[in-house]
Amino acid sequence: PIPTGRRSGGYPPALWDFDTIQSLNTEYKGERHMRREEDLIGQVREMLVHEVEDPTPQLEFIDDLHKLGISCHFENEILQILKSIYLNQNYKRDLYSTSLAFRLLRQYGFILPQEVFDCFKNEEGTDFKPSFGRDIKGLLQLYEASFLSRKGEETLQLAREFATKILQKEVDEREFATKMEFPSHWTVQMPNARPFIDAYRRRPDMNPVVLELAILDTNIVQAQFQEELKETSRWWESTGIVQELPFVRDRIVEGYFWTIGVTQRREHGYERIMTAKVIALVTCLDDIYDVYGTIEELQLFTSTIQRWDLESMKQLPTYMQVSFLALHNFVTEVAYDTLKKKGYNSTPYLRKTWVDLVESYIKEATWYYNGYKPSMQEYLNNAWISVGSMAILNHLFFRFTNERMHKYRDMNRVSSNIVRLADDMGTSLAEVERGDVPKAIQCYMNETNASEEEAREYVRRVIQEEWEKLNTELMRDDDDDDDFTLSKYYCEVVANLTRMAQFIYQDGSDGFGMKDSKVNRLLKETLIERYE
Numbered sequence: 001p002i003p004t005g006r007r008s009g010g011y012p013p014a015l016w017d018f019d020t021i022q023s024l025n026t027e028y029k030g031e032r033h034m035r036r037e038e039d040l041i042g043q044v045r046e047m048l049v050h051e052v053e054d055p056t057p058q059l060e061f062i063d064d065l066h067k068l069g070i071s072c073h074f075e076n077e078i079l080q081i082l083k084s085i086y087l088n089q090n091y092k093r094d095l096y097s098t099s100l101a102f103r104l105l106r107q108y109g110f111i112l113p114q115e116v117f118d119c120f121k122n123e124e125g126t127d128f129k130p131s132f133g134r135d136i137k138g139l140l141q142l143y144e145a146s147f148l149s150r151k152g153e154e155t156l157q158l159a160r161e162f163a164t165k166i167l168q169k170e171v172d173e174r175e176f177a178t179k180m181e182f183p184s185h186w187t188v189q190m191p192n193a194r195p196f197i198d199a200y201r202r203r204p205d206m207n208p209v210v211l212e213l214a215i216l217d218t219n220i221v222q223a224q225f226q227e228e229l230k231e232t233s234r235w236w237e238s239t240g241i242v243q244e245l246p247f248v249r250d251r252i253v254e255g256y257f258w259t260i261g262v263t264q265r266r267e268h269g270y271e272r273i274m275t276a277k278v279i280a281l282v283t284c285l286d287d288i289y290d291v292y293g294t295i296e297e298l299q300l301f302t303s304t305i306q307r308w309d310l311e312s313m314k315q316l317p318t319y320m321q322v323s324f325l326a327l328h329n330f331v332t333e334v335a336y337d338t339l340k341k342k343g344y345n346s347t348p349y350l351r352k353t354w355v356d357l358v359e360s361y362i363k364e365a366t367w368y369y370n371g372y373k374p375s376m377q378e379y380l381n382n383a384w385i386s387v388g389s390m391a392i393l394n395h396l397f398f399r400f401t402n403e404r405m406h407k408y409r410d411m412n413r414v415s416s417n418i419v420r421l422a423d424d425m426g427t428s429l430a431e432v433e434r435g436d437v438p439k440a441i442q443c444y445m446n447e448t449n450a451s452e453e454e455a456r457e458y459v460r461r462v463i464q465e466e467w468e469k470l471n472t473e474l475m476r477d478d479d480d481d482d483d484f485t486l487s488k489y490y491c492e493v494v495a496n497l498t499r500m501a502q503f504i505y506q507d508g509s510d511g512f513g514m515k516d517s518k519v520n521r522l523l524k525e526t527l528i529e530r531y532e
């Protein structure tokens, strides 16, 4: 059996301390900026017209607005334009326009059939015509469109293979490698807005009004995010977890940063702050189970959480009493807010979420202490819960839907599989090094004698297949939603949580609080520094 001494996570200290966070300030809170923004929004709205012969320029414009992070101001206009294109099918029949229309229409819920690509295939329908291999611009869009595939849509599978094969040779490795890892459909909007503004301002077709709006908007929304971050940081400070549990990752800024990719609508500030607290508590519990607790303590801790009663706390060491009480207070606070807002008591469901989480943790800890090596499937059947995404989704579920829980079960599990696999791609080498249960990469290697690179390749393929399942769930157009908007918000959140995990762990690195990572640079640009 593994030594039962206290291990250390080897995690670096917090990059920002409490006072630094509280002192964050920006001039973009003033009325003057709001008025200017309203004026610019009005001007840009004029440019979104839907009675046009050739809709391609409008589609490109919609794509730009999304990537600039300002599409939220024009949602109705965008839906009008896409709806009229969907009904009139008036997009041009070249590869580029068809692919662009296909992706944007599906992304906004207008499910164009994959047959729209049949005209680009050979007579037998077995592949795309080689002549399209020279149309690089069209191929890039075809590649992007192929990521909107649902299960069983072979033409889109063919499209991805056809485009990948040719593009890999044509487009320079660096640029295409990024595109390969992050097609638009997998790219989270808010954390990527500023790099896109940088690129947009250098484009010959850049529109100065659109650029001014994008720059002003990213500074205004940063002011809102900073206020939400300060409130989250005051809560984190008040729990005393950093003092009482010094081995736990102190990542409240990074935890809040996750939320601006997941719940990015301006009016969902409460949900961002709540989700940041969930992430902080999940991180705390995860480090207790992964790093610090002895197996005896962990068993006691698990049974206290299962019983959820404050009485049985006294049997716990102090550090566990602090984290249990912080968790208990948080659940009570959220249940209270939700009772006031939605009129029902979510406490039993929230409690079950945390019990499920720690039961998945104790299973991993037991495997680790017994030196047990689970198969890939056995590991994943538990690890889609232990990654913590269900804790996030279940708390958001009660804010965003009036539906029955089971409606989203498949979507939740598929998203959680991807979050788990992305996390393992980014963190499992360090975790296994320090001492942790074998993760997806190691399980696959144990099971098949594959090399680490082959295991990573396999995990990337599984993520691709899981996204096809996610698309299938997201595009299910059952109209029995008693509240379509809320259900749309929830589906957006599930897709964006998936994208944010892939963003944080991009190129297989741990972006959660690592000082010199690309993710941390984007965090600083988005949350800390004003955009000039």
Ligand SMILES: CC1(C)[C@@H]2CC[C@@]1(C)[C@@H](OP(=O)([O-])OP(=O)([O-])[O-])C2
Pocket (backbone or CB within 6 Å): 279, 282, 283, 286, 290, 386, 387, 388, 423, 424, 427, 431, 512
């Ligand atoms: C928010 C999170 C995604 C969740 C809690 C902290 C994380 C950054 C990650 O931390 P990690 O230690 O990699 O989790 P696990 O691999 O031990 O489950 C799991």
Ligand SMILES: [Mg+2]
Pocket (backbone or CB within 6 Å): 184, 185, 186, 187, 188, 189
């Ligand atoms: Mg997107």
Ligand SMILES: [Mg+2]
Pocket (backbone or CB within 6 Å): 286, 287, 290
């Ligand atoms: Mg961990």
Ligand SMILES: [Mg+2]
Pocket (backbone or CB within 6 Å): 286, 289, 290, 386
């Ligand atoms: Mg863990």
Ligand SMILES: [Mg+2]
Pocket (backbone or CB within 6 Å): 290, 431, 436
């Ligand atoms: Mg771990």
Ligand SMILES: [Mg+2]
Pocket (backbone or CB within 6 Å): 423, 424, 427, 428, 431
């Ligand atoms: Mg991990």
